[in-house]
Amino acid sequence: MRKKKDTFLKDGQFSFLASNPFAGYNFLPPALKKIKNQAEGWHVPIVHDQLGLFLNFFLSLFQPKRILEIGGGIGYSTHWMAMAVPQAEFVVIDSNQDRCQKLKENFSQFSSPVSLVVHSGRAQEILPQLQQKFDFIFLDSTKKEYAELLPFLEKILVQKGWLVADNIGFQGRIQMDLSLVPVRFHLGVKNLRIFLEALGHSENWKSYFFSLADGIAVAQKIGG
Numbered sequence: 040m041r042k043k044k045d046t047f048l049k050d051g052q053f054s055f056l057a058s059n060p061f062a063g064y065n066f067l068p069p070a071l072k073k074i075k076n077q078a079e080g081w082h083v084p085i086v087h088d089q090l091g092l093f094l095n096f097f098l099s100l101f102q103p104k105r106i107l108e109i110g111g112g113i114g115y116s117t118h119w120m121a122m123a124v125p126q127a128e129f130v131v132i133d134s135n136q137d138r139c140q141k142l143k144e145n146f147s148q149f150s151s152p153v154s155l156v157v158h159s160g161r162a163q164e165i166l167p168q169l170q171q172k173f174d175f176i177f178l179d180s181t182k183k184e185y186a187e188l189l190p191f192l193e194k195i196l197v198q199k200g201w202l203v204a205d206n207i208g209f210q211g212r213i214q215m216d217l218s219l220v221p222v223r224f225h226l227g228v229k230n231l232r233i234f235l236e237a238l239g240h241s242e243n244w245k246s247y248f249f250s251l252a253d254g255i256a257v258a259q260k261i262g263g
């Protein structure tokens with residue numbers, strides 16, 4: 040009689056079940072599980088697994104060579120992406136020094152073949168200094184700052200390159216009448232709307248908005 044396996048999934052087949060809300064977490068590969076546990080212990084926000092899965096799927100198709108992440112945290116989303124394109128060059132920016140350190144540690148532990156450069160500092164200061172262009176950008180820093188970062192991103196993204204931005208739904212607030220939104224979120228809502236209008240109405244971008252996780256923008260640079 041064949042020995043019973045403790046799981047019926049092979050490596051790489053977790054994706055389907057990870058998208059199932061009843062199965063998700065248990066089927067994450069061990070490296071992602073470990074980083075997720077660290078994030079929970081340290082109260083570091085991370086992408087929803089649905090978005091991790093989307094990034095993994097999208098990059099598997101698109102196969103970018105150079106990837107920029109703004110707001111890398113301790114590397115949970117970076118790891119989802121690196122699993123899809125382990126040969127790509129990654130540049131990650133985060134304003135929190137401790138998180139940058141942990142992100143590097145997590146990478147050397149879990150994704151050693153990946154080329155990784157981490158910049159610790161505010162994206163506003165680091166982006167103008169970057170010399171390279173990128174095929175793909177994942178934006179996941181402070182939501183109220185997305186609009187001011189967009190012109191920099193447009194400059195350093197290659198033609199036909201893609202930008203994905205997380206949390207554009209702002210937990211449902213983006214569609215609410217501002218009078219119903221608590222005052223402390225007003226600036227965030229106003230600035231996110233400016234960002235979405237800029238992406239949605241510019242001739243330089245072809246944009247799609249999805250209600251996946253907390254809402255994502257997926258935009259391709261087609262001009263500029």
Ligand SMILES: C[S@@+](CC[C@H](N)C(=O)[O-])C[C@H]1O[C@@H](n2cnc3c(N)ncnc32)[C@H](O)[C@@H]1O
Nearest residue numbers: 085086110112115116133134135161162180181
């Ligand atoms: C939601 S967390 C990122 C989570 C990460 N993408 C993941 O899923 O593992 C947002 C991160 O953006 C960083 N951040 C916020 N504002 C920033 C800025 N202006 N420049 C660079 N990083 C910023 C924060 O330090 C924080 O770690």
